[in-house]
Amino acid sequence: MGETTLIHLSRLIALERKLDVVAHNVANSSSTGFRARDLSFQEYLKPEKGLDEAGKKERPLSLVDPRFQFSNESQGALQSTGNPLDLAIQGEGYFVVRTGQGDRYTRAGALTISASGQIVTLSGEPILGRNGPLQVPADDRDISVASDGTVSTKRAILGQLRLVGFSDRARLRPAGESLLETDQPPIDLGRGQVSLASGYLEKSNVETTREMIRLAEITRSYEMVGRLLKDSQDANDLNKLGNVPE
Numbered sequence: 001m002g003e004t005t006l007i008h009l010s011r012l013i014a015l016e017r018k019l020d021v022v023a024h025n026v027a028n029s030s031s032t033g034f035r036a037r038d039l040s041f042q043e044y045l046k047p048e049k050g051l052d053e054a055g056k057k058e059r060p061l062s063l064v065d066p067r068f069q070f071s072n073e074s075q076g077a078l079q080s081t082g083n084p085l086d087l088a089i090q091g092e093g094y095f096v097v098r099t100g101q102g103d104r105y106t107r108a109g110a111l112t113i114s115a116s117g118q119i120v121t122l123s124g125e126p127i128l129g130r131n132g133p134l135q136v137p138a139d140d141r142d143i144s145v146a147s148d149g150t151v152s153t154k155r156a157i158l159g160q161l162r163l164v165g166f167s168d169r170a171r172l173r174p175a176g177e178s179l180l181e182t183d184q185p186p187i188d189l190g191r192g193q194v195s196l197a198s199g200y201l202e203k204s205n206v207e208t209t210r211e212m213i214r215l216a217e218i219t220r221s222y223e224m225v226g227r228l229l230k231d232s233q234d235a236n237d238l239n240k241l242g243n244v245p246e
Contacts, residue, residue, distance in 0.1 A: 005229065008225055008228050008229035009229065011225045012222065012225050012226065012229065015218055015221055015222045015225065016222070017039055018039050018218055019215070019218050019219070019222065021037050021038060021039050021069060022211055022214050022215050022218060023215065024037065024174075025037060025206050025211050026206070026208065026211050026212065026215065028178075028204060028206065029204050029206040029208045029211070030204060031108070031178055031204050032107075032108040032109070032110050032178065032201050032202065032203070032204070033076065033089075033106060033107030033108035033109065033178060033201070033202045033204070034076075034107075034108075034178060034204040034205075034206065035071040035072055035073065035074075035076070035107070035204070035205055036071070036072040036204070036205055036206045036207070036211070037069050037070065037071050037072070037174075038069070038070060038071075038072065039069055039070075040069075040070060069173075070170045071169065071170075071172065072205055073092070073169060074205050075090070075091075075202070075205070076202040076203045076204055076205040077202075077203045077205075078090075078197060078200045078201070078202060078203070079200060079201050079202075079203050080199060080200055081199060081200065081201055082199050083199060084143055084144055084145060084198050084199055085110075085111040085112060085113070085119070085143060085145070085198075086109060086110055086111070086198070086199060086200060086201045087109030087111060087145060087161075087196050087197070087198055087200070087201075088109055088196065088197040088200040088201055088202040089107055089109065089163065089194060089195075089196060089202065090194065090195045090196065090197055091193070091194040091195060092165055092169075092194065093107075093163040093164065093165050093189050093193070093194035094106060094107055094163065094164055094165070094166075094180070094186075095107070095108075095109060095127055095128075095161065095162070095163065096127070096128040096162045096163075096164055096186065097121055097125050097126070097127055097128070097179060098125060098126045098127075098128055098133065099125050099179070101175075102181075103128070103186075104125075104175050104179040104180060104181050105164065105172070105179065105180045105181070105182070105186070106121070106178050106179050106180065107178075107202055108121070108178040108201075108202075109196075109201060109202065110122050110201055111127055113136050113141060113143075117135050117136045117137065117138055118133050118134065118135055118136070119133070119134045119136060119151070121177075123177050127161065128161075128162045129151070129158075129159035129160055129161055129162055130159065130160050130161075130162045130188075131159055134151055134158050134159050134161070135158070136153065136158060137153065137155075137156070140153040140154060140155050140156065141153065142154050143158075144198065145161070145196060145198040146196075146198075147195040147196050147197070147198075148160065148191050148195065148196070149161035149162075149163055149196055161196070162188065163188075163189045163194050163196075164186035164187055164188055164189060165186070165187045165189050165193075165194075166182060166184055166186060166187060167184060167187065168184060171183065171184055
C-alpha cells in the first residue's frame with residue numbers, strides 16, 4: 001500500500017469517527033441531560049525507514065489518529081415541568097443509577113415511582129440515595145425534593161439522593177439510555193457543592209444548527225478525501241502497469 005493511500009485512509013477513518021460523534025449528538029439533541037461530545041485528534045508521524053529503492057531518504061508519514069471523545073460540560077437550559085420528581089442538577093454532578101451491570105451515572109433527572117414503591121428512572125432502574133434505593137410508602141406519595149437532594153413526603157423524610165462527581169470527566173463513557181460509566185471511583189458531593197431544582201429538567205446542551213453544519217462539512221470532507229484516495233489508487237495502478245516488462 002502506497003504512502004499517499006495510507007495518508008488518505010487515516011483521514012477517512014478519522015472523519016468516519018467524527019461523523020459518528022456528530023450524528024450521535026444530533027440523535028440526542030432532545031435527550032434530557034445529554035451533553036454534546038467531540039473527538040480529539042492527534043497527528044501521528046510514522047518514523048523514517050531509511051533509504052528507499054532509489055537510495056533516497058524516506059520521509060516520515062503524517063497520519064491522523066483519533067484519540068478520545070470528550071464532553072462539552074456547559075450547563076443545559078432548564079425546562080419547567082411542574083413535576084416534583086423531575087430534577088435538574090445545577091452545577092457539576094451526576095445521579096447514581098443501579099443497573100444489572102453495576103452502578104451507572106446520569107444527569108437525566110426524569111424520575112418516577114415504580115409499582116414496588118422505589119424511586120426509579122423512566123426505564124425502571126433505581127436511583128440511589130446515600131444509603132441505597134429510596135422507598136416510598138404506598139399510602140404517602142406526596143413527594144417533595146429539596147435543593148440538597150433530601151426526599152420527603154408529608155409524614156417522613158425518606159433519605160437524600162446521592163450526587164457524585166469525578167476527578168476526570170473525560171473518562172466518562174456513554175453506556176446507553178443517557179447513562180455513563182467509568183473506571184474511576186465517584187466522589188460524593190456534599191451540601192454547597194451542587195444543588196437540585198425540583199420541577200425542572202436540564203435540556204440537552206447540543207446546538208442542533210451547529211451540529212448540522214458540522215455534519216455537512218464532515219460529509220463534504222469525506223467525499224473529497226475519498227476522491228483523492230481513488231485518484232491515488234488509480235495512479236498506483238497506472239505505475240504498476242507501466243512497470244510491466246514487455
